[in-house]
Amino acid sequence: MEPHPAPIPPGLTAAGASGAPFVATIPVAELPEGSLRRVTFGDLDVLLAHTSRGIVAVDDRCPHMAAPLSLGELDGCVIGCPLHRGRFDLASGDPVQMPSTGGLDPDGRYHPTWSPEGSDPKPDVPGKKAEARRLTRTRRLRYYPVRIAGGIVEVAPPRP
């Protein structure tokens, strides 16, 4: 199937990106299905991901604590963050696995800290650090419009 953009989940287009002009990034041939690439517009780092549903452009910042998702792993539509094992669905913009540090999901539901299988349990010693973890909210992903024109992936970053 020809590479194509995936639909942006309702309400998750980045502020100022709707109707912004498209800007050329990389040849679509350099983004085969399953691959991830970072592209940068000024100080805005954007992740291009070729998911099983099509190509998406989102912030190259984890919705948890801003790690570069372009260093993560893509499995179908789900991207895994390299930092705290959070996993996010690029088809919906929602977390599918909360980070191992715990915290609040986008709807404010609390998730306790957890340890990956085979690792020692992480005791959460009460104090400011534990409180900061408890209050850290994982957000939904923010999307930028994508199109493919003349074999090039084009993205519409917000107007400066």
Ligand code: FES
């Ligand atoms: S920064 Fe991505 S899971 Fe924490």
